[in-house]
Amino acid sequence: xxxxxxxxxxxxxxxxxxxxxxxxxxxxxxxxxxxxxxxxxxxxxxxxxxxxxxxxxxxxxxxxxxxxxxxxxxxxxxxxxxxxxxxxxxxxxxxxxxxxxxxxxxxxxxxxxxx
Amino acid sequence: xxxxxxxxxxxxxxxxxxxxxxxxxxxxxxxxxxxxxxxxxxxxxxxxxxxxxxxxxxxxxxxxxxxxxxxxxxxxxxxxxxxxxxxxxxxxxxxxxxxxxxxxxxxxxxxxxx
Numbered sequence: 001x002x003x004x005x006x007x008x009x010x011x012x013x014x015x016x017x018x019x020x021x022x023x024x025x026x027x028x029x030x031x032x033x034x035x036x037x038x039x040x041x042x043x044x045x046x047x048x049x050x051x052x053x054x055x056x057x058x059x060x061x062x063x064x065x066x067x068x069x070x071x072x073x074x075x076x077x078x079x080x081x082x083x084x085x086x087x088x089x090x091x092x093x094x095x096x097x098x099x100x101x102x103x104x105x106x107x108x109x110x111x112x113x114x115x
Numbered sequence: 116x117x118x119x120x121x122x123x124x125x126x127x128x129x130x131x132x133x134x135x136x137x138x139x140x141x142x143x144x145x146x147x148x149x150x151x152x153x154x155x156x157x158x159x160x161x162x163x164x165x166x167x168x169x170x171x172x173x174x175x176x177x178x179x180x181x182x183x184x185x186x187x188x189x190x191x192x193x194x195x196x197x198x199x200x201x202x203x204x205x206x207x208x209x210x211x212x213x214x215x216x217x218x219x220x221x222x223x224x225x226x227x228x229x
Contacts, residue, residue: 041221104162108158108159109159
């Protein structure tokens with residue numbers, strides 16, 4: 001089935017460690033996005049990429065890094081510089097930029113807990 | 116800057132009652148898109164509707180309906196005859212200025228009690 005796969009679903013990390021969240025899509029979408037969701041905060045954009053080998057910072061990029069070496073993959077690294085990394089992370093993709101279609105397809109999310 | 120406000124945080128209704136979710140947006144752009152997404156307990160967001168700023172027609176899709184009013188910068192969402200499966204978090208979102216990103220509201224948690 002076509003869709004977006006995020007892994008792992010649950011992740012625990014000790015303070016000071018970097019972790020990488022995986023996001024893979026087989027929808028042949030050009031654009032991919034990472035959002036962070038906190039209780040009562042809605043979704044906030046971390047990074048987005050409209051094409052392979054290119055990505056832009058979103059509203060809360062500090063402490064995060066991404067890469068887009070392949071069209072179908074957009075991994076997110078949560079670095080030790082991120083002060084409050086415990087959150088629910090959602091990856092999404094769209095056929096074109098959200099401006100054109102607005103229809104984002106989301107994965108089921110990864111819940112990161114820092115111990 | 117774009118901003119979306121969803122005032123009610125949690126709404127509880129008894130099954131078969133109607134529920135209306137308010138969404139107020141802010142943008143200086145004259146061309147923009149508005150969206151509603153549903154987030155069930157499984158976590159992934161599901162796209163429900165897109166409306167552009169030039170189309171103020173209200174829309175009905177089954178038990179869902181949307182009321183877009185530019186004069187009040189609102190894009191409200193109504194679920195008619197609610198069902199337990201409607202229990203979810205609903206997000207309103209805005210895309211404006213030609214940039215490829217959505218600004219989301221904080222979401223409304225809808226709880227339908229059987």
